[in-house]
Amino acid sequence: MSIEKITEKSERYARRSLTEHEAKLLLKDYGIPVVKEILAQNADEAAAAAAQIGFPVVLKGLGTALLHKTELGIVHLNLTDERSVREAAESVKTRAGKDLEGFLIQPQIKGKREFVAGLFRDAQFGPVVMFGAGGIFTEAISDVAFRLAPLSEKDALEMLEEIHTKALLGNFRGEKAVDKTQLIQILISLSRIGTQRPDIAEIDINPLIITPQGEVCAVDALAVMREISPSSDNEAKPKAAKIDPAFIRIFFHPKSVAFVGASSQLGKWGHTLPVVTISRGYEGEIYLVNPKGGTIVGRESYKSVTDIPGNVDLAIVTVPAAAVADLIPQFKEKGIRNMLLISSGFSETGHEGRKLEEALVEKAREAGILLLGPNTMGICNPHIRFYCTGGPVWPRAGATSVVAQSGNMGAQLLAFAEHQDIGIRAFAGSGNEAMITVEDYVEALGTDDLTRTVMLYIESVKDGRRFFEAAAQVGKKKPIVLLKGGRTKAGQRAAASHTGALASDSKVFDAVCKQAGIVKVEYPMDLLDLSAAFSSLPLPKGNRAAIITLGGGWGVVTADLCSEHGLQVPDLSPELTERINKMLPPYWSHSNPVDIVGENEESIAMDITEALLKWEGCDAVINLGIMGRKILLGRVGDASCKADPSCSPEFTETMIRQLSDFEKNYVKYVVTLMEKYDKPVFGVSILTEDKEQTVYRVKDSRFKGIFYPTPERAVKAFARMYEYWRFVSR
Incomplete structure (x- = not known):
C-alpha cells in the first residue's frame, strides 16, 4: 500500500x-x-516470518493505539526459535487486548x-x-x-x-x-x-x-x-501585516512632535516626557496638547491637535487607555500618521484590555495611523538629541540599536550604556507591539546604515517563523545580541502577565538563535558587554587566546575560563618564546598565559602585546591588569600619606599622572595594533572605580579600547564574538 x-x-x-x-x-x-520487517496476524504467521528472517528476531505488538510498546510490555527481544516466538505472541496478545492489530517481526539488530x-x-x-x-x-x-x-x-x-x-x-x-x-x-x-x-x-x-x-x-x-x-x-493563521521600515524610521526622525496629554503635574508621564525632550536639546518643533489649554512647562498648550498651527510628524500620547480611541478622528483630520502610545491599560491587563487594544488597532489602521506601543517606556535617537523616555538617562550617540519589550529593562540598559560610554543609535520600548512587532524592528534595523549592532530584550514573538528568517538575514550583516525573558516556568508566567503574550519553549528558541546566528546571552550585563565588544573590536577569526597578565594566578583563572567557554589557550611557539625572553627576566612563565612578573617598564606591556598579536598561533589577546594601576597606586599613596608624616603627596600625584598618561597611550597603541593585525584585544582592569567605563575612544579610529572589570566578562565576550564569526563565515 x-x-x-x-x-x-x-x-x-x-x-x-x-x-x-x-x-x-x-x-x-x-x-x-528502516529495519526489514514482516507483518503477521497470528502466532503461526509470526513464527513463519521469524524463520524466514532468521534468528534471533524481535516481536512487537502492532496497533494505532499502541504507541509506547516498551512500557506496555509488548516488545520481545532476542527470540531464538519458533517456540519462543509463539510464546511471545501469546503474551503480547494478552497484554495488548482489543488494541492489538497484528505483530511485527524484525531481525535483532x-x-x-x-x-x-x-x-x-x-x-x-x-x-x-x-x-x-x-x-x-x-x-x-x-x-x-x-x-x-x-x-x-x-x-x-x-x-x-x-x-x-x-x-x-x-x-x-x-x-x-x-x-x-x-x-x-x-x-x-x-x-x-x-x-x-x-x-x-x-x-x-x-x-x-x-x-x-x-x-x-x-x-x-x-x-x-x-x-x-x-x-x-x-502556521495557517493570518499573520500581522509587515510594516515598511521607512515608516518606522519616521518615529525616530520626527521634525515635529505633539505631546497629547501634556501635564503640569510633576511625576506624570505627560510632564516627564516633554520636560526630558525639551531639556536634552531636541531641535524639532514641540507642541503640547491638553484639553484645558493654558501654559505647561512654560509653553503654550493647545486644547486639541487640530488647533496646532504646524505639521505634526509624531504624536506622543499619555491619556488614559479608554480615551485613546477618541483621538483617532482628530489625528486623521490633522494628518498625523504616527502615534507613540505610552498609555497602559491594554492587552497586558487581560481579556478586556485586549479587546480595547484590538478595537484601537482596527480604528488606527482604518485611519492610516501607525501605532508604536501601547504600554511603552518611550523611544530615543541620540543622533538628533531626541530623548523621549520615562527614565532620566541620555546615552551618547553611537551604533547600537536597542529594542526592549520591557520598558524598565530598556531604561536599565540605557543607564548601563550611558555609564559605560557605549553609544546608542536608537532605542525603542516596544510595549505590547499592537502594530509594530519585534520582527518589524529587526527588519528595519537591518536596513539602517547607522546601526552596527542590534540589541534585543524580548519575552515573546508574534510570528516565530518571520522572526527567524528576518534575524538570519540581518545577522549576516550585523550581530544581533539577545536576552530572552521567560526562560523558566516562573519567568514564562511573569512574561505572560507582563506583555500579554506567551513565551515559546526555551529549547526551541535556543535552537532558533543558533540557526539564525543570534548571539543569545543569559544576563542583562552581557548585552552591554557584547554591544561594547561588537561596536569596538574586530571579529576574532578563531578561538585561540593569548593571555598577558601581571600575576600568575589571574592568568590561570582566565585560562580555565577560556576552556570552559570553548576557547583554546595554545602553547607559545619556540620563536615567540625566544622573542619574549629578550623582554622579560629569566623567571617569567615561559608559557601562555604570559606572566610579565610585575614589570613596570611601560614599553614591555606594549611590546609583548604586539608580539602576541603578530603571532599566527592566536586569534585574540586578553590582557589582565595593564589598565587600572593608577587607581591602585592612588589608594596605596593615600594609605602611605596617612601612615607616614614624611610622605610626599606631590610625588604620589606625579606618579598617578604618569600612569594615567601611560594608560591613555596604551589604549591608543592597542587600537593601532588592532587596526594593523585585525585581531581583537580584550582588556581587564586590575581595579575600577564608579566613574570608570568599559569603552575607551580613540580619535579618528574605527576601533576602541575595551576593558572589562573581570576576566569572566572578557572571556565571555571573546567566546560569543567567535560564535558569531563562525555563523557569518559559514
Missing part, C-alpha cells in the same frame, strides 16, 4: 496515529533506512549505540527537527539538539556536533564510527517531511541503532497525523 493511501486511510477512520509499520513506510518513502531523531511542529516556529541520545533513557538524559526545517547539511552537521554524547559518533568499543553522511541525510529527510507534509504533526524514530559497521538503522518509529485548518494550525 502506498504512503498516500495509508494516510488517506488514517484520515478516513479519524486516526491520529499511524501504526509503527505505516510510519516506517513513510520514512522509507523519504529515503530513511546488533549495536551498542542508540540515537533518536524526530520531527514536531512548534506553535510559533513551525516544523522542528530533533536529534540526540536515544533509547529508553532519552527523556531522562535529554541530550538533544533542535533546528527549524528546512535544514541545510551544515545545520544537520551542527546538530550532530552539539550533543554532549557526540563521542559515541566516533569509533566506540570495537565498533566503527557512525556514517555521519547517513545521519545527516536522515535529518534532512525529516526536514523534507516537515515542509512537504503538513498533515504530519510528529515523528519519533527511537532508537536509531548504530551497527558495529557504523551503519544507521531505524528500528522503531511513531508518526502522528493532524487535521489542517486555520483554527487548529498556527
Whole structure:
C-alpha cells in the first residue's frame, strides 16, 4: 500500500496515529533506512516470518493505539526459535487486548549505540527537527539538539556536533564510527517531511541503532497525523501585516512632535516626557496638547491637535487607555500618521484590555495611523538629541540599536550604556507591539546604515517563523545580541502577565538563535558587554587566546575560563618564546598565559602585546591588569600619606599622572595594533572605580579600547564574538 493511501486511510477512520509499520513506510518513502520487517496476524504467521528472517528476531505488538510498546510490555527481544516466538505472541496478545492489530517481526539488530531523531511542529516556529541520545533513557538524559526545517547539511552537521554524547559518533568499543553522511541525510529527510507534509504533526524514530559497521538503522518509529485548518494550525493563521521600515524610521526622525496629554503635574508621564525632550536639546518643533489649554512647562498648550498651527510628524500620547480611541478622528483630520502610545491599560491587563487594544488597532489602521506601543517606556535617537523616555538617562550617540519589550529593562540598559560610554543609535520600548512587532524592528534595523549592532530584550514573538528568517538575514550583516525573558516556568508566567503574550519553549528558541546566528546571552550585563565588544573590536577569526597578565594566578583563572567557554589557550611557539625572553627576566612563565612578573617598564606591556598579536598561533589577546594601576597606586599613596608624616603627596600625584598618561597611550597603541593585525584585544582592569567605563575612544579610529572589570566578562565576550564569526563565515 502506498504512503498516500495509508494516510488517506488514517484520515478516513479519524486516526491520529499511524501504526509503527505505516510510519516506517513513510520514512522509507523519504529515503530513511528502516529495519526489514514482516507483518503477521497470528502466532503461526509470526513464527513463519521469524524463520524466514532468521534468528534471533524481535516481536512487537502492532496497533494505532499502541504507541509506547516498551512500557506496555509488548516488545520481545532476542527470540531464538519458533517456540519462543509463539510464546511471545501469546503474551503480547494478552497484554495488548482489543488494541492489538497484528505483530511485527524484525531481525535483532546488533549495536551498542542508540540515537533518536524526530520531527514536531512548534506553535510559533513551525516544523522542528530533533536529534540526540536515544533509547529508553532519552527523556531522562535529554541530550538533544533542535533546528527549524528546512535544514541545510551544515545545520544537520551542527546538530550532530552539539550533543554532549557526540563521542559515541566516533569509533566506540570495537565498533566503527557512525556514517555521519547517513545521519545527516536522515535529518534532512525529516526536514523534507516537515515542509512537504503538513498533515504530519510528529515523528519519533527511537532508537536509531548504530551497527558495529557504523551503519544507521531505524528500528522503531511513531508518526502522528493532524487535521489542517486555520483554527487548529498556527502556521495557517493570518499573520500581522509587515510594516515598511521607512515608516518606522519616521518615529525616530520626527521634525515635529505633539505631546497629547501634556501635564503640569510633576511625576506624570505627560510632564516627564516633554520636560526630558525639551531639556536634552531636541531641535524639532514641540507642541503640547491638553484639553484645558493654558501654559505647561512654560509653553503654550493647545486644547486639541487640530488647533496646532504646524505639521505634526509624531504624536506622543499619555491619556488614559479608554480615551485613546477618541483621538483617532482628530489625528486623521490633522494628518498625523504616527502615534507613540505610552498609555497602559491594554492587552497586558487581560481579556478586556485586549479587546480595547484590538478595537484601537482596527480604528488606527482604518485611519492610516501607525501605532508604536501601547504600554511603552518611550523611544530615543541620540543622533538628533531626541530623548523621549520615562527614565532620566541620555546615552551618547553611537551604533547600537536597542529594542526592549520591557520598558524598565530598556531604561536599565540605557543607564548601563550611558555609564559605560557605549553609544546608542536608537532605542525603542516596544510595549505590547499592537502594530509594530519585534520582527518589524529587526527588519528595519537591518536596513539602517547607522546601526552596527542590534540589541534585543524580548519575552515573546508574534510570528516565530518571520522572526527567524528576518534575524538570519540581518545577522549576516550585523550581530544581533539577545536576552530572552521567560526562560523558566516562573519567568514564562511573569512574561505572560507582563506583555500579554506567551513565551515559546526555551529549547526551541535556543535552537532558533543558533540557526539564525543570534548571539543569545543569559544576563542583562552581557548585552552591554557584547554591544561594547561588537561596536569596538574586530571579529576574532578563531578561538585561540593569548593571555598577558601581571600575576600568575589571574592568568590561570582566565585560562580555565577560556576552556570552559570553548576557547583554546595554545602553547607559545619556540620563536615567540625566544622573542619574549629578550623582554622579560629569566623567571617569567615561559608559557601562555604570559606572566610579565610585575614589570613596570611601560614599553614591555606594549611590546609583548604586539608580539602576541603578530603571532599566527592566536586569534585574540586578553590582557589582565595593564589598565587600572593608577587607581591602585592612588589608594596605596593615600594609605602611605596617612601612615607616614614624611610622605610626599606631590610625588604620589606625579606618579598617578604618569600612569594615567601611560594608560591613555596604551589604549591608543592597542587600537593601532588592532587596526594593523585585525585581531581583537580584550582588556581587564586590575581595579575600577564608579566613574570608570568599559569603552575607551580613540580619535579618528574605527576601533576602541575595551576593558572589562573581570576576566569572566572578557572571556565571555571573546567566546560569543567567535560564535558569531563562525555563523557569518559559514
